[in-house]
Amino acid sequence: xxxxxxxxxxxxxxxxxxxxxxxxxxxxxxxxxxxxxxxxxxxxxxxxxxxxxxxxxxxxxxxxxxxxxxxxxxxxxxxxxxxxxxxxxxxxxxxxxxxxxxxxxxxxxxxxxxxxxxxxxxxxxxxxxxxxxxxxxxxxxxxxxxxxxxxxxxxxxxxxxxxxxxxxxxxxxxxxxxxxxxxxxxxxxxxxxxxxxxxxxxxxxxxxxxxxxxxxxxxxxxxxxxxxxxxxxxxxxxxxxxxxxxxxx
Amino acid sequence: xxxxxxxxxxxxxxxxxxxxxxxxxxxxxxxxxxxxxxxxxxxxxxxxxxxxxxxxxxxxxxxxxxxxxxxxxxxxxxxxxxxxxxxxxxxxxxxxxxxxxxxxxxxxxxxxxxxxxxxxxxxxxxxxxxxxxxxxxxxxxxxxxxxxxxxxxxxxxxxxxxxxxxxxxxxxxxxxxxxxxxxxxxxxxxxxxxxxxxxxxxxxxxxxxxxxxxxxxxxxxxxxxxxxxxxxxxxxxxxxxxxxxxxxxxxxxxxxxxxxxxxxxxxxxxxxxxxxxxxxxxxxxxxxxxxxxxxxxxxxxxxxxxxxxxxxxxxxxxxxxxxxxxxxxxxxxxxxxxxxxxxxxxxxxxxxxxxxxxxxxxxxxxxxxxxxxxxxxxxxxxxxxxxxxxxxxxxxxxxxxxxxxxxxxxxxxxxxxxxxxxxxxxxxxxxxxxxxx
Ligand SMILES: Nc1ncnc2c1ncn2[C@@H]1O[C@H](COP(=O)(O)OP(=O)(O)OP(=O)(O)O)[C@@H](O)[C@H]1O
Ligand SMILES: [Mg+2]
Numbered sequence: 001x002x003x004x005x006x007x008x009x010x011x012x013x014x015x016x017x018x019x020x021x022x023x024x025x026x027x028x029x030x031x032x033x034x035x036x037x038x039x040x041x042x043x044x045x046x047x048x049x050x051x052x053x054x055x056x057x058x059x060x061x062x063x064x065x066x067x068x069x070x071x072x073x074x075x076x077x078x079x080x081x082x083x084x085x086x087x088x089x090x091x092x093x094x095x096x097x098x099x100x101x102x103x104x105x106x107x108x109x110x111x112x113x114x115x116x117x118x119x120x121x122x123x124x125x126x127x128x129x130x131x132x133x134x135x136x137x138x139x140x141x142x143x144x145x146x147x148x149x150x151x152x153x154x155x156x157x158x159x160x161x162x163x164x165x166x167x168x169x170x171x172x173x174x175x176x177x178x179x180x181x182x183x184x185x186x187x188x189x190x191x192x193x194x195x196x197x198x199x200x201x202x203x204x205x206x207x208x209x210x211x212x213x214x215x216x217x218x219x220x221x222x223x224x225x226x227x228x229x230x231x232x233x234x235x236x237x238x239x240x241x242x243x244x245x246x247x248x249x
Numbered sequence: 250x251x252x253x254x255x256x257x258x259x260x261x262x263x264x265x266x267x268x269x270x271x272x273x274x275x276x277x278x279x280x281x282x283x284x285x286x287x288x289x290x291x292x293x294x295x296x297x298x299x300x301x302x303x304x305x306x307x308x309x310x311x312x313x314x315x316x317x318x319x320x321x322x323x324x325x326x327x328x329x330x331x332x333x334x335x336x337x338x339x340x341x342x343x344x345x346x347x348x349x350x351x352x353x354x355x356x357x358x359x360x361x362x363x364x365x366x367x368x369x370x371x372x373x374x375x376x377x378x379x380x381x382x383x384x385x386x387x388x389x390x391x392x393x394x395x396x397x398x399x400x401x402x403x404x405x406x407x408x409x410x411x412x413x414x415x416x417x418x419x420x421x422x423x424x425x426x427x428x429x430x431x432x433x434x435x436x437x438x439x440x441x442x443x444x445x446x447x448x449x450x451x452x453x454x455x456x457x458x459x460x461x462x463x464x465x466x467x468x469x470x471x472x473x474x475x476x477x478x479x480x481x482x483x484x485x486x487x488x489x490x491x492x493x494x495x496x497x498x499x500x501x502x503x504x505x506x507x508x509x510x511x512x513x514x515x516x517x518x519x520x521x522x523x524x525x526x527x528x529x530x531x532x533x534x535x536x537x538x539x540x541x542x543x544x545x546x547x548x549x550x551x552x553x554x555x556x557x558x559x560x561x562x563x564x565x566x567x568x569x570x571x572x573x574x575x576x577x578x579x580x581x582x583x584x585x586x587x588x589x590x591x592x593x594x595x596x597x598x599x600x601x602x603x604x605x606x607x608x609x610x611x612x613x614x615x616x617x618x619x620x621x622x623x624x625x626x627x628x629x630x631x632x633x634x635x636x637x638x639x640x641x642x643x644x645x646x647x648x649x650x651x652x653x654x655x656x657x658x659x660x661x662x663x664x665x666x667x668x669x670x671x672x673x674x675x676x677x678x679x680x681x682x683x684x685x686x
Contacts, residue, residue, distance in 0.1 A: 071636065071642070072637045073645075090631060092651065
């Protein structure tokens with residue numbers, strides 16, 4: 001589904017990503033772990049199409065199509081979703097209006113009519129219930145004044161509404177309390193099927209107890225330096241990253 | 250003959266019709282003398298540095314229109330807040346239209362300036378208030394000299410007016426170019442509440458220049474909400490001179506929505522005369538083409554323990570020009586003042602300009618005064634966030650503009666008006682989203 005080949009990307013001549021190779025197949029869950037500043041969010045943003053980063057080398061394919069130069073909205077229409085590490089506040093636009101707009105814009109790109117209001121309402125109701133989100137919350141301005149945890153839960157609500165093929169969750173677990181973590185993980189698991197894939201970026205093994213990964217990758221200094229199964233996450237939790245560095249030299 | 254000379258000779262003709270013994274006559278004479286001395290402001294005047302009237306003074310304006318005026322309700326209904334019941338004072342080419350209006354004398358007066366000036370029962374009010382707060386700058390003086398028609402609104406003490414009052418000035422285009430000078434007097438008695446909506450609307454593409462003066466007097470504990478809708482055609486220009494005099498414990502809020510017109514100059518002046526007064530000035534300006542809107546505000550604090558809030562947002566596309574000149578004066582005795590001024594702008598195109606200048610003159614020492622002016626482009630991270638959810642670049646921009654402007658609407662107290670303005674904004678910036686407006 002997602003194939004990243006020798007990806008180099010950065011800012012102002014400085015490479016943050018230095019040759020990433022990653023192959024995510026439909027039905028798989030991949031976790032990416034790594035120290036602060038290693039390039040995890042950069043990778044997520046580049047896959048989602050953030051134009052600020054210059055891609056100096058390499059290629060990103062999505063379902064066998066080269067999307068390296070594609071606009072972010074087009075990638076979203078093709079089924080890529082990024083849950084932001086730091087969701088942006090948009091005052092004056094309610095969560096409901098925002099998600100309606102996002103869904104109908106995606107439908108428009110596929111030549112479909114707007115989703116009928118009743119269907120939309122039912123979907124909003126169901127997904128909000130699944131994620132234990134109070135309906136009142138949905139009429140508030142998008143992310144404005146939301147607590148850290150509320151922002152993350154709201155990202156997953158949007159994911160649930162948009163039903164993406166590839167969900168990239170950038171530290172969605174940070175800021176969530178234990179109960180919220182379960183609710184959110186349950187939301188992600190509900191979405192999971194043979195046809196879609198999840199890329200989890202996290203610092204904590206705990207999340208991986210709820211959303212079990214098929215592969216775990218370690219990103220350091222813009223490179224994937226180690227890949228393994230979920231056992232690798234336990235090892236990292238226990239020993240940190242230093243041993244990998246030592247292993248490398 | 251220059252426009253100024255034409256006006257001066259029109260005044261001589263007007264004088265023949267006037268009652269010579271009226272106290273108003275002296276006021277007019279003094280005003281025309283003042284206008285004759287000062288003339289129209291030019292860019293040499295500090296307060297007009299960024300706004301030139303020069304090209305506006307060229308057309309051969311009719312100062313009085315004697316042509317027939319037929320305006321059908323069905324053609325202008327959309328300019329009224331027709332979703333709800335309102336009082337209406339409607340003027341067509343400067344002349345009162347009884348057919349389109351809905352006045353009252355039942356406990357409150359919502360009627361005509363011409364009647365108030367001529368009938369003896371209004372004389373005490375006219376003598377007590379007329380021209381008492383207006384400044385003697387040349388444009389206001391010009392209006393004063395020619396005072397003839399406009400809104401006269403008098404709310405007695407303790408009256409909460411149950412529905413909004415609309416003041417609408419239409420121009421038909423029957424004249425090739427018309428010069429209009431509405432004069433409004435609004436007196437809000439002690440503890441009275443009122444909501445007023447003012448609009449200027451040209452119904453043709455002929456030149457219109459309006460020089461309007463509005464005086465508002467808020468007596469103790471009065472509450473005034475005033476909304477200015479400036480969404481005129483691109484051949485209509487407006488100079489709005491509004492003066493607000495506030496006694497103690499009053500709240501006066503003016504919202505100015507500037508979306509249209511060729512040139513608009515808002516001279517909005519607040520004078521606080523008692524403690525615990527609250528002055529709120531808010532505006533949304535959304536311009537395109539060669540539109541030019543100049544907000545020139547003054548808040549004069551003379552008494553202690555008062556507040557003023559200014560919040561102006563502007564979005565400027567194409568070659569449009571915005572000016573914000575906000576002056577706050579805090580007199581020596583006006584201690585414990587909280588004066589807040591905020592002016593945020595987004596330039597959508599490179600050719601658009603904004604000139605912003607805060608002016609603070611503070612003579613008291615215990616004052617909280619903050620002002621901020623920002624000129625920004627779009628927040629790239631916010632734009633990426635929206636696009637990553639499948640919303641196209643154009644729509645995302647529009648959504649951010651909408652969000653940017655929208656916060657000013659929070660304090661609009663008439664829900665139907667809020668919806669209207671919301672729609673105007675959405676139309677103006679082309680958001681076609683699934684909005685429940
Ligand atoms: N917009 C930017 N401007 C300058 N530097 C940037 C920018 N974005 C990322 N970087 C730099 O690139 C590097 C990688 O950042 P990135 O956010 O991808 O790290 P991360 O692995 O997600 O870290 P964390 O675990 O703290 O979230 C960092 O050194 C960061 O400072
Ligand atoms: Mg990160």
